[in-house]
Amino acid sequence: GAVVSQHPSWVICKSGTSVKIECRSLDFQATTMFWYRQFPKQSLMLMATSNEGSKATYEQGVEKDKFLINHASLTLSTLTVTSAHPEDSSFYICSAGSDVYEQYFGPGTRLTVT
């Protein structure tokens, strides 16, 4: 149980285009989903917290107009990187939780912007 999927697992896009990453909880309903960014050999940096049916809460320094988050249902949240640039290249990971405590992570999406 507690499986979280992400799609795509990796994506290459050209500078200036937008990319959408999906995060799905496969066997439970996720009341809260979190989006993280991870640079090589570094820890996870929280970008935003997403609750179903409400606007995402972004961390300080994260551009909400650039990283659009939509939590459309209890099993799906999406992150859209708009007008991507090479500096947006990173490993993006989502986590989902239904319990007060436990969170389960997706496998991550490797984004490369050329």
Added chain:
Amino acid sequence: GENVEQHPSTLSVQEGDSAVIKCTYSDSASNYFPWYKQELGKGPQLIIDIRSNVGEKKDQRIAVTLNKTAKHFSLHITETQPEDSAVYFCAAIFNAGKSTFGDGTTLTVKP
């Protein structure tokens, strides 16, 4: 806000030995402390967790201890195996809020 420090940053052990990773946190309100294992190119995997009303929890070769007074918690892996090699992250959370992660420990188990 919460701050989590994790030590050591790298740890190398011989197969069969034990490994211990320690974390300290700053916010006494944090009440949930998970440990994650992350393999290269993959998302973190929850391996064990502990809540603030418990001092110790064990699951086969893995155990976690929590000292609320000192605000630190530790991961203990016994009888290490090469497949235990990965990056381990600790985290501190208050209720359903956001996680604050340590910087990670790269564990290498030499066969």
